Amino acid sequence: MPMNRPATTALAAVLCLLTAACGGSSDDDRTDRTDGTSTTTTAGSKSGYPVTLDNCGQSATFEKEPGRVVVMNGASVAEVSTLLALGLQDRIVANQQSYGMSEVAGRAAAIKALPTGDIKVNEAYDIPREAMLGLRPDLVLSVTTYGFDQKNGFATREQLKQVGANSYVSPQGCDDDPSKMTVADSYQLLRDMGKVFNAGDKAEKLIAASEKNIAAVSEKVEKAEKVKGKKMPKVMVLFSNMAMGGNDFSSVFAHGIANDILDRAGGSNAFENASKSTFADLSKEKVAATDVDALVVISYNAPDPAAYAKKLFKEFPQWPAAKNNTYVTLSDSMYLGPSNDLAVEKIAKMLHPEVF
Template sequence: MTPRPHHLLLHPRPEVRSHSRSRAAALALTALLLAGCGSGVTTQDATPDPAAALTLENCGREVVVDAAPTAIVGMHPAQTELLLRLGLADRMAGQAQAAAQALPEDVAPLAADVPVLGEVAPPSREELLAVEPDFVYAPTTYEFSAEQGFASLDQLEQSGAAVYVATGGCADRRMTGEVTDLFEDLTALGEAFDVQDEAEQLIAEGRADLEAVEEATAEVAPLRVAQVYYEGGTLQAIGAGIEHDILLRAGADPVHSPEQEAFSDFFAAPLTPEALAAEAPDAIVFAAYDEEHEAATREYLTTTFPDMPAVAEDRLIAVSTADMFPGTLGNISAVEQIAAALYPEQF
């Protein structure tokens, strides 16, 4: 089985995290916990020169970019994909965690000559600093955990690298993140890399895609949808953050929501089979990191809940874990995929 990516859907509540877990498990449980504050762009001139320094407001920090970066590192395939779609392949010094998720087929060839840093785990401090990046783009702040042996924010900044974390990956944004946080990232990155036209095009396309889904689902009778994550015999409900917003934008009536006590301080909560069966959802959405994981989740759901409407009516909808990472175009793809699976007659 492919080692798990450090997807936040698996991250336990901070107060019960075990430091004795394996490195692979820690990676699998980390990314989505660390998602938060908004980002913005300010410049030192009313009519900025693209090559002039600008300041990105990011996760409560000021990130100064002195000139358009030429040695960029994407810290997860979700970020690497976005950088490639901005036309930055020839400016990339590395792609991290490349074995965690495959890049989409249409952009994968663009990354053929981009050095791979780390396989499933984020690169070590030494590995990342060795490529001398001048800009590092990450989905969360976990990729900069010094206690894990990764380069810290301070170490990267001291080496001359600007570090940008996806808006939805900032710590205080995790519970309230939205799909449209991506557009803040694209605006900031477009300014930083002097590819404003490319960024604006992706924003326009993304907004159009979301609007198309909204129009297509405007008159439907919303189906009740549970979003879960299953692995190793453990079932979790997902009830807040970007994942919840994805369901809403897909026209679903989520079974779990931020207003429920179980999600008052964390976006995921343990879920018993009995509790899920009692809800009798019309559909279940679940994230999977590879085909084997998807198959295992489907087998569990179909054998455990054979009479549940979601199973009986074949509405088990698998989405890629990469599409749930903050700062990725996959958030929009997930909205489209889920909506089309729920209401095929509308598409």
């Protein structure tokens, strides 16, 4: 998928609010976030409503379960994947998100089958204001505040409220700084959607299963690290065939959720010090001068990410990764969303096969 500046901004921005408790009680349940915002759940009737979320400085109250949900693109799949994981696909009237593949069996096909609203998207591959209002949504999901910016031709959160639609910005999307994102943000997105759709129990079960899987992997990784003397393989994480800056390698992760996933899998980011932001914009010389023990290639609608990995190995044969053919291709599990445990497991098996 060709990526221009607006689309790459949305991609680099990404998803999720830090951990808050789930479910209702007779009292308000409030969790303060590290970025200064908070999530508030107000318990009401036995149905679980009304529910109020404080999201990026705005309050949204849900009197009932949303039935007409629009998922904006934002170069994300976190929001649509979260809804699918919670079994809420029938609430979606228009979805613009897709990575073209998924680590979860059947998910890519399920996303492809969702309605798009027959929208003519704008230059950012997203839904312009008039088209959005014409969809008559009662909830609009955006990965960042960019998706509600009037300057970008989008419906603002206030304009949506005027037509009876609530809006939600995913965690770390308030200040457009995904460099702080962790796996906990993926859990927060699940919890928030669980509250909004009265599916808190299912959200907690998904989170518990993910945490259990990651804990089992981490236990094996600790054994491997003891054997290897705590050496953490250096991993390069980047999108397949994607340009986001001016250099040869501009879609290389330096910070964000990728680093949290690598750490849990027993690895470290080879380019963590190359940038203070989420992505590093690197020259070929910088990449060549860095020892890369393993490669993680993320597919964003790329037909053959494995071919891209092999292309890099031919270009940089001096890498330990190239000499040992050490790579894995991933897609939605490596980014914000409900399946980070799969990325942790797959990367750990690549880095420490002897303990699996």
